[in-house]
Structures are given as C-alpha cells and as structure tokens.
Amino acid sequence: MSDEVWGWVRAAKRIAVLTGAGMSAESGVPTFRDAQTGLWAKFDPSQLATEEAFRAKPSMVWDWYAFRREMIAKVEPNAGHKALADFALRYPGRLTLITQNVDGLHQRAGSRHVLALHGNIADDKWLDPPKACCNAAAAVAGSPPYCERCGNLLRPDVVWFGEPLPLRALAAAEEAARACDLMLVVGTSGVVYPAAGLARTSAGKVVIVNPHPSDLDDAADAVLRGTAAQLLPQLLED
Ligand code: APR
Numbered sequence: 001m002s003d004e005v006w007g008w009v010r011a012a013k014r015i016a017v018l019t020g021a022g023m024s025a026e027s028g029v030p031t032f033r034d035a036q037t038g039l040w041a042k043f044d045p046s047q048l049a050t051e052e053a054f055r056a057k058p059s060m061v062w063d064w065y066a067f068r069r070e071m072i073a074k075v076e077p078n079a080g081h082k083a084l085a086d087f088a089l090r091y092p093g094r095l096t097l098i099t100q101n102v103d104g105l106h107q108r109a110g111s112r113h114v115l116a117l118h119g120n121i122a123d124d125k126w127l128d129p130p131k132a133c134c135n136a137a138a139a140v141a142g143s144p145p146y147c148e149r150c151g152n153l154l155r156p157d158v159v160w161f162g163e164p165l166p167l168r169a170l171a172a173a174e175e176a177a178r179a180c181d182l183m184l185v186v187g188t189s190g191v192v193y194p195a196a197g198l199a200r201t202s203a204g205k206v207v208i209v210n211p212h213p214s215d216l217d218d219a220a221d222a223v224l225r226g227t228a229a230q231l232l233p234q235l236l237e238d
Contacts, residue, residue, distance in 0.1 A: 005222050008205050009235055012094075012182035016173075017084060018198055019099045019106070019228075022187020022210060026078045026229040029071070029103055033189050034212075049160045054127065058153055062144040065156045069121055077109035080186070080228035085110035087236040096176035100188060100195045102158045115169045115176070117195050123157035165194065173198055180204045184235070187228050190216035209235075 009015070021031035032040045043064070047053050054061045077085075088095045088111060097114050099106055102121040106114045124145075126134050133149035140146050145154045159165055173195075177183060181204040188210070190196040196216060199206055205221040208214060209231050217223055224231050 002222060002224070005207055005224065006235065008182050008207065012180070012204065014176075014180045014182075014204075015095045016176040016180040016183045016198075016202065016204075017095060017097050017186060018183065018188065018195065019097070019101060019186045020188025021101060023080060023099070023228045024075075024078070024101055024103050024105050025187065026080070026227060027075045027105055029075055029105070031187075033191070045161060050162060051160055054155055054160075059143045062155075065121065065158075066143070072103045072105075072121060075105070077105045078229040080232040081105050081109035081111070083232040083236045088112070090238070096172070096180070098173040098176065098195075098198065100192065115173045117159070117165050117169055117173060119156075119158040119166070121156055121158055124154040125157040127153040127155045170194065174201065177201045178203050182207065184209060185216055185220070186210070186232065188214065188216070190214045
C-alpha cells in the first residue's frame, strides 16, 4: 500500500467511491468483461441486456436473470464491501458510495444510501407503464410474471443497454464526483458511460483499485494493482 495514497484517504473530507463488477468478484460473482470468466465472454449482451431482447424472448431473458438472482443470493459480501460500510459508519457523511453493481452486496454489507446507478437485480418493475390493474404483488406467476388483466410483463429493475440511468441517483453521483477530494474507482473496466465518466469529472484525486489495466487509468493520480478485498481494508483502516 502506498503511504502517499493512504495519506490522501486520511486527509480527504469527502470521498466518492465508484464500484464495478470487480468489487464483487471475490464474493464469487462473475464480472462482465474479464477474458475467461466474464459473463459477456459467454453470453451476448444484446440478446440478454436490452429491452428489445426482453420483448423478443421474455422467458429466456427472465430465466437468465432468475439464474443470476439465485447465484447472487448464495454469495456473501467480501472484506472490501465490509471495509466501505465500516468506514461510512465510523465517519458519517464522509463517503458517498456509487455502484454500477446490481447485486445488492454493498447494501448487505451494511452500506446505506448506496447510489445504485444500474438498478437492483432483486427488484422487478413493469415493462410497460403500469395501469390501475397492474399490481406486482398479484402478478400471475410465470416466466416472467404478468398482470392477469392487461398482460403487462414484470421485468428485472436493472438498467439495460440503451436505457437511461435513474435520474436522482445519477444527479447525486455527479454532485459527489464534483465535490469530492478523493475518488476511489474500484473494479470497473471504465468502458460503460455515463458511470465511467464520473471518474473524469472528479474534482479530487482519483485512485484506481484494479488488478488489471482499465480504460480509466489515464484519469488516475494513482493506480493500485490489487484486488478490492485485499486493498480496501488496508486503504480504509484507521
Ligand atoms: N478486485 C478489483 N477489480 C477486479 C477484481 C477484483 N478482485 N477482479 C476483476 N477486477 C476488474 C477487472 O480487471 C475489470 O477491470 O473488474 C473490472 C470488471 O469490469 P467489467 O466486467 O467491465 O464490469 P463493469 O466495469 O462493472 O461493467 C460496467 O457493464 O454490462 C454492463 O451493466 C453492466 O454494470 C455493468 C457495466
């Protein structure tokens, strides 16, 4: 661990943290773009993570998300998730946690007010704007569940390619990036915008935690080549 970076953490009054799939890799959740193990090495995102794909093959897409939900329900937050949650508890108001992850592991580790830019895989929402008859609790079980009256389908409440990010979470993340003295960018390839762009608007120093090169390395003041579960506990300890 670099003493200089450790000093930046100690001195920072406002820390923004942007996490990606690598944050949860040591919990056993596959990333998207790692060459052998990433989900997008085995599956085509355009067939699974777009509204067009869901409308064309709702059962296939629903089942793929159901499989990921089951897998995520079986894993646990790792030491990196816990280090972030513990730091925020020790220093209320000092850390804003922004994540691209939909796995809910930050929240399960005890982090509150997580800005989940890409939604939450555990939640559902209606595919088409809900009518008065659309009641998720009364949806007919199926793959996917649907409204008995109008046939509207439930879908996972995640942001698919081509969809806008949740406005309030994005605005809060942009403000946190603009106002921070330090941004930690953990476990993201930095290729998906607008989330990746937050690192480029950071008012403060940018520190990357990633065992491999990422598209954001050129925006960094320091790059720490290690994993989230190894480095975050060291970086955030007192
Ligand atoms: N610790 C830290 N970083 C890691 C670890 C680890 N243990 N293991 C892998 N990484 C890094 C990889 O080197 C890579 O840079 O995590 C990154 C994962 O990159 P992606 O798979 O592209 O994930 P992410 O950046 O979160 O993807 C962004 O793309 O498909 C969409 O919506 C999906 O939110 C996702 C978005």
